[in-house]
Amino acid sequence: MTPWDPPGVFLCCWGLLFLVLAPLRCHLCPVPCECSEPARTVKCVQKELTSVPVGIPTYTRNLFITGNQIARVGSRDLRGLSNLVTLSLANNRINTVESQAFSTLQTLRYLDLSHNQLTTIHPDAFNVRNNSIQELNLSHSLYNSSAILSLAAVLAQGGFQNLSRLELTSNQIVYLPLGMLSGLTKLEHLDLRNNSLVDIKNSTFAGLDLKYLDLTMNALKTLRSEALTILGRQLRLHLFLKGNPFVCDCDLEDLVSWLNQSQQVGDVEKLACAFPRDLKNTSLVELAGPDLECHFSQHGENALQTSYVALGMVLGVIGIIFLLVLYLNRKGIKTWMNAMRDACHNLMDEYHYRYEIDSDHHITQVSALDI
Numbered sequence: 615m616t617p618w619d620p621p622g623v624f625l626c627c628w629g630l631l632f633l634v635l636a637p638l639r640c641h642l643c644p645v646p647c648e649c650s651e652p653a654r655t656v657k658c659v660q661k662e663l664t665s666v667p668v669g670i671p672t673y674t675r676n677l678f679i680t681g682n683q684i685a686r687v688g689s690r691d692l693r694g695l696s697n698l699v700t701l702s703l704a705n706n707r708i709n710t711v712e713s714q715a716f717s718t719l720q721t722l723r724y725l726d727l728s729h730n731q732l733t734t735i736h737p738d739a740f741n742v743r744n745n746s747i748q749e750l751n752l753s754h755s756l757y758n759s760s761a762i763l764s765l766a767a768v769l770a771q772g773g774f775q776n777l778s779r780l781e782l783t784s785n786q787i788v789y790l791p792l793g794m795l796s797g798l799t800k801l802e803h804l805d806l807r808n809n810s811l812v813d814i815k816n817s818t819f820a821g822l823d824l825k826y827l828d829l830t831m832n833a834l835k836t837l838r839s840e841a842l843t844i845l846g847r848q849l850r851l852h853l854f855l856k857g858n859p860f861v862c863d864c865d866l867e868d869l870v871s872w873l874n875q876s877q878q879v880g881d882v883e884k885l886a887c888a889f890p891r892d893l894k895n896t897s898l899v900e901l902a903g904p905d906l907e908c909h910f911s912q913h914g915e916n917a918l919q920t921s922y923v924a925l926g927m928v929l930g931v932i933g934i935i936f937l938l939v940l941y942l943n944r945k946g947i948k949t950w951m952n953a954m955r956d957a958c959h960n961l962m963d964e965y966h967y968r969y970e971i972d973s974d975h976h977i978t979q980v981s982a983l984d985i
């Protein structure tokens with residue numbers, strides 16, 4: 615074949631065209647977004663997007679699709695973005711994360727899903743065996759308890775081996791499902807600020823080695839000794855607890871004495887009773903005197919004893935009045951008793967009489983008895 619053979623020229627031209635266009639294709643940027651190849655960064659911020667845009671360049675390491683109206687992250691939305699390290703989908707309306715949505719992102723380290731309305735996270739949304747995510751931000755993003763349950767199921771699969779920071783603030787979480795955190799062996803920083811946690815079980819943070827745990831602004835009335843034991847074992851831990859409605863009764867004793875000897879609570883000076891009313895705002899540290907042990911429930915017992923004494927006195931007075939009345943009426947009573955005796959006598963006589971009439975042959979015996 616000669617070089618000028620028409621089909622050859624045709625192929626060659628197509629080849630050249632492809633060579634010219636291929637890099638161009640990589641430089642393309644989805645219409646509403648801003649792309650910077652030197653910074654390997656793509657931003658689609660506040661563009662009223664309703665889905666993840668198509669054609670995000672493969673060089674992208676940092677992707678910000680924030681402040682839009684995206685409702686779901688689909689299985690194919692982020693396919694092929696194999697260089698992604700930072701991904702923020704914050705401030706959208708994401709309610710569903712579909713199967714495989716993030717599972718192909720092998721180098722993803724920072725994932726921000728904060729300020730969304732999640733109800734469903736598919737169990738296979740992440741690489742279930744071992745994913746590379748180190749920081750996961752789910753603040754203000756779990757819409758209801760369905761979301762917490764599906765998150766717990768995802769985390770419990772054990773794929774988050776490198777997760778060191780988990781943000782779960784402002785999610786109205788009432789309890790953390792059993793085993794939710796137990797697979798997160800590298801977790802160091804856990805932020806549960808501004809939720810509605812009512813209780814910390816001994817299993818909740820068991821097996822972790824946290825450096826930072828924020829439980830401020832929750833609904834904790836106390837921390838029981840089992841939970842304190844688990845937390846006490848985490849030697850690097852800085853714990854924050856202010857803004858909880860501590861109830862200063864006997865159930866607080868373990869916490870108060872733990873606070874007295876633990877160095878782990880960063881805001882210990884700011885912890886205060888919310889109940890009972892007469893102790894409101896009293897610092898928990900001020901309660902930590904030896905003679906304050908169970909002070910408030912003893913107070914209750916004393917009140918009970920006082921009321922028993924009062925009852926006894928009232929009964930005593932009533933008794934004395936009764937005896938006095940009897941004494942003052944002694945003459946009347948004597949007359950009354952005589953009357954009663956006479957009445958009985960009459961009755962007995964009557965019986966006696968009837969008996970004699972009924973059986974004559976008993977008369978002698980009865981007479982003998984009478985004598």
Ligand SMILES: *[C@@H]1O[C@H](CO)[C@@H](O)[C@H](O)[C@H]1NC(C)=O
Pocket residue numbers: 720743744
């Ligand atoms: C974890 O994933 C990496 C690749 O991302 C792989 O090389 C490694 O073998 C995996 N480890 C386990 C325990 O599956």
Ligand SMILES: *[C@@H]1O[C@H](CO)[C@@H](O)[C@H](O)[C@H]1NC(C)=O
Pocket residue numbers: 744745746747775776
């Ligand atoms: C987890 O972190 C270790 C150490 O930083 C790293 O070697 C490993 O590749 C990471 N795992 C994954 C799945 O990225």
Ligand SMILES: *[C@@H]1O[C@H](CO)[C@@H](O)[C@H](O)[C@H]1NC(C)=O
Pocket residue numbers: 704726728729751752753754781
């Ligand atoms: C997580 O998201 C919240 C809310 O958007 C933000 O305030 C916080 O700084 C984020 N945390 C990290 C570590 O990016």
Ligand SMILES: *[C@@H]1O[C@H](CO)[C@@H](O)[C@H](O)[C@H]1NC(C)=O
Pocket residue numbers: 733757758759760
């Ligand atoms: C959570 O919200 C979704 C969507 O509104 C709803 O389908 C689901 O039933 C809710 N779950 C619970 C436990 O209320």
Ligand SMILES: *[C@@H]1O[C@H](CO)[C@@H](O)[C@H](O)[C@H]1NC(C)=O
Pocket residue numbers: 784785786808
């Ligand atoms: C606490 O969380 C609620 C929603 O759960 C949110 O409306 C409120 O703004 C948050 N407060 C703070 C101080 O973050």
Ligand SMILES: *[C@@H]1O[C@H](CO)[C@@H](O)[C@H](O)[C@H]1NC(C)=O
Pocket residue numbers: 816817820840
């Ligand atoms: C948790 O506490 C219960 C009693 O409240 C106890 O029976 C159980 O063994 C404890 N579990 C751990 C892991 O400490």
Ligand SMILES: *[C@@H]1O[C@H](CO)[C@@H](O)[C@H](O)[C@H]1NC(C)=O
Pocket residue numbers: 894895
């Ligand atoms: C308790 O403290 C809060 C905030 O520090 C304050 O607003 C409130 O008036 C205090 N209540 C009492 C009874 O001291």
Ligand SMILES: *[C@@H]1O[C@H](CO)[C@@H](O)[C@H](O)[C@H]1NC(C)=O
Pocket residue numbers: 870871874875901902903904
């Ligand atoms: C607090 O600790 C001190 C010594 O560190 C001890 O003398 C005191 O009795 C403790 N108070 C309580 C309530 O445990």
